[in-house]
Amino acid sequence: MSDNFYGLRGKVAVVTGAAGDIGAATVKLLLDHGANVIAQDINPAVNQLELHQRVVPVINDVRDEYSAQHTIQLAKDAFGQLDILVNNAGRTLNKPALETTVDEWDTLMAINARGYFLHAREALKAMMPRAQGSIVNVASIVSRIGLKQTAAYAASKGAIAQLTKVLALEAGEHNIRVNAVAPGVVETNILSGMVADSRATLASFGHLHALGRVAQPEEIAEVIIWLASPKASFVTGAVLMADGGFTAQ
Template sequence: MSIDTTSGLQGKVAIVTGAAGDIGRATVKLLRAHGVNVIAEDINPEVAALSKEGKVAVLIGDVSMEDTAKSAVEKAFTQFNRLDILVNNAGRTLNKSVLNTGLDDWDSIMAVNARGYFLHCREALRVMIAQGSGAIVNVASVVSVVGMKETAAYSASKGAIAQLTKVLALEAGEHNVRVNAVAPGVVETNILSGMVEDSRGTLAGYGYQHPLGRVAQPEEIADVILYLASPRASFITGAVIMADGGYTAQ
């Protein structure tokens, strides 16, 4: 594998949650291209395919469980002897009006999108604060800052991620640990699989809502994640970076 050393990430170690999904998989591959060793975590057993990338250790587990977060950090040390980067990317979506949102709907979305991020941040920060360095990148959404119909649980969970990011940036800053979030607009992925017949086609159809006239590709979000995780973003912390094709500028 040809390694790009220009990002300053060569030899670093990262945990990427939701690694079997489109954005997660693109992020793992991009990190590897920059010489980062990766713990690829997902509840989906298909994440095992990423081990073929080399210097990728796989963890199959539920992101919302405390033991999974602890195991991810432990595996980083077992496999690679350190932890420098956490990318919280695992997520679920839900398109229901608030009147049609059941308690189980609410709790399941919050468990993955809010509790899962909290647990992984907490366990990663135990290590990063002790070593005096580290970077966390949380994947939020445009709905963490603007409203959208029929997304009550999802929007609330993503808003929680944005606020968690800011609080942790304040708590960890003096220890040289940066915490940021990327807030994508619509991305062409399979996140709606099982909800609609053609997830990618359905999502691509929302391009007209973005001033750029299209939706994002997973690799474009991975590029922002890489930047925020790298020394190039050394003076950026507590930020929610809008990678939304101009959606929130309207």
């Protein structure tokens, strides 16, 4: 396969939540295919990505309007343009609705919904003058189906799915595509601090998927960069289920 198979060589991407498992896998794939990356995360571990000359890490909070403006401007300052935004930063919560506090609800909506909106809005401002660009939002199967103990998380991911569709309609006339990927269960560290072994806990849900296993972060990253790339040039407004057959049931 050509090293420019996806047509990403020289493209400039912003990836939020870049220190997490899916974010880091996405950054690596973008770099492998020749892109330049602004890697954002609130976790200082994102600075480890600076070891690569085509990565500029930035530590900030996706909930903050100025931070979104700063991150997008950094892409233009560092690499001259912005071609791709991957909205990936997120937080989960597994609690019954009756036990979910207002603070927990507001935190998830701020990170998972407002953060995506702010970065998409600023990215569109940078992309529209050039009449090109692609935004990929990371949603979840709970943007489409209901699961117990996910009230706040599902609401935030549902917001992302609808935001994706509206932005696709508004950005289409500017030749900008907006899509979402909706993963099933992915073996990551997202439950760290909630359970003793996040990866093992998540892997245990493999039997709920038609393929009999959960996803690896790299598999979701492959879907993300396909949606971001010119290979998906006629795909916009889609919420692509990368869920191992979970929602086919």
